[in-house]
Amino acid sequence: MLALLLLAPGSSGADDGDDDEPVCYEVADLYSVKVVCDYSGDSLAEAQAAEPLADWQIYQLCKDGTSGQPEACANPRVCTIDGKTGTLYAVFRDGVRRGTACLTAGEAGALKPSIRSVVIATFQQLKWSPSDLTVQPPGGKTLVNLDTNFFTTNTDAKSIPVKLQGQSVVVTARPIAYRWNFGDDISITTTSPGSPYPDLDVAHTYEQTGEVAVSVDTQYGDASFTVNGGPPEPIPSTIWVAGASQDLEIVEALPQLVIR
Structure with missing residues (x-):
């Protein structure tokens, strides 16, 4: 040659x-x-x-x-x-x-x-569930200058099975934080998922009437994985998952004359 x-x-x-x-x-x-x-x-x-x-x-x-x-x-x-x-x-x-x-x-x-480095890279690509969002009062309307209550029931750990390098891997993570987007250029982040009325754990007061889009984003963390049913190993990563938006109308309460 x-x-x-x-x-x-x-x-x-x-x-x-x-x-x-x-x-x-x-x-x-x-x-x-x-x-x-x-x-x-x-x-x-x-x-x-x-x-x-x-x-x-x-x-x-x-x-x-x-x-x-x-x-x-x-x-x-x-x-x-x-x-x-x-x-x-x-x-x-x-x-x-x-x-x-x-x-x-x-x-x-x-x-x-290593399987660990592959799992850590895969963690960001898995389909973690967005949080549901409940707004109170219900019906898509709330009152200006009064508390509007927000909460989600997404609090439990989620497990996703995947095949990596020919091995059966289960990745587990749980919601560790929530970012509440109130639609009026104000957002807050809490570790609390909020709670139903009358607790008002996550509440917001709108100062102007109008229409806004509200949502809650979820941060998943405290993660771990198992390989072929073995002991869990920690994953240092976290990931934010955007939630779907909902329309909310802020209205003013008008006095009405009631004849008794």
Whole structure:
């Protein structure tokens, strides 16, 4: 096979003498391109072992660019390093790119994202239920300059089963905060879901008549997950879920003459 060494601009064909720079070769039918590989399979495994609490991820590099996702691309870039032939990967630690690695299929399989990092990423994509909203007085109308009461019955923890990396995962979270949007440019956030009249735990007084759209957004947190029925593990993430809006008319109470 004919091998062509392509050097970066400004480089010479002579040995630069930089023995600390790990070099791999991207190979194809008619050429080999010198590439700086920050990691081999062994050195990346050592880096992960040195920082076991870090979130390490590898994304395969394609001939037309980075896939951007932790799955194999259809046209991976082949490379060799330390006498091993593999494919090129971008290496990320805690969401920051740390370099490039040349990994065999076995090495890449051993370094795939942990189930925990996949669950944490998936948590934000799950369909958490919006909260129902009850407004008192009922009927879509309330009185100006008097308390209007708001509450929701969405207080219980929710569990969502998903399949991740071929394993059965159950993600659980509960409402931990509520953002009440009163429609007059005023919103408040509480840990209370409110309560029915006459408690008035979450109440608002409108100072002008008119029509507004009210809603309640829900923050889910205190989350955890289980894998294949195992013990729960905590998830540090939270997520806000927007609630549907309701029309509310603020009216003025008019005196009426009543003949008895």
